[in-house]
Amino acid sequence: MANQSSPSPSPSPSPPRRRTPPPTPQYVEVNCASSGMKRRFAMGTDAGFAVALINRKLKGKVVPASHIEAVKDGEEPIAFGPTSFLSDFGDGWKLQTVTLTDLSSGKSEEWRISTDENAGTGASVPGTARSVSNPITFVYIVKIMFAFILIFVLGAIFTLFLDNLPAFILFLNLKFFNPCMYLPTD
Structure with missing residues (x-):
């Protein structure tokens, strides 16, 4: 019997591979306006906790953060309240801290008045005011x-x-x- 060899199948062109989108990070980066450092937090972290942690890590005479905002060029900032969950808004949006000095140098005269009235009580931004205990005298x-x-x-x-x-x-x-x-x- 003759050795019949069937022509080997030609390699079929493989279907083009679909590009899988890069995995979305499970964290968000918050740029600290006072120190210039970036802090990473898990997606869904309370904004109040993030502000407290950032303020705790600040050293020296750096102004503490009051809250976190998502900013993008040409867009109005989105402020996170103390119980809001940190999230990523997509391309171009960056999370950064805002200090009370940033707010007082802003355009809003109303905000300046309300922060002056509440400066002693810490009621302007709940959850961020910290009382420093004095030593026993x-x-x-x-x-x-x-x-x-x-x-x-x-x-x-x-x-x-x-x-x-x-x-x-x-x-x-x-x-x-x-x-x-x-x-x-x-």
Whole structure:
């Protein structure tokens, strides 16, 4: 038998490979306006937590961030509230922090007025105000001791009053209600 060889199949051109889009990162980058550093956060992180973490890592006399905004050239910025989730808005949008000095140098006179009124309370941006605890001072200790002494003095006065109340009531009865007045006279 003759060796029949069938012509080998010619390699068929493979279908063009589809380009898979690059995987979207599972994080967002926030540019810190004060320090110029970029911080990475997981997608969906609370904006308030991100601001607090950024402010905690700032060193020196750098102005702390008040909130985070998504900015793009030619577009109005999108502000993230303290409970908003950080997300990526696509090409050209970048996340960056905003400081109170950035806001006060802006165009809005209304914002300046509202931040001046709320500056002491920290109510202009909830969740970002931090109270710094003062160390215990001598004056603080004296005030605490004075409060304790005052409590004990008031307690002693009240105790003495209650101890002498029966005698005081008897004194008032004898003074104003003389029992001799009601005795029959013969």
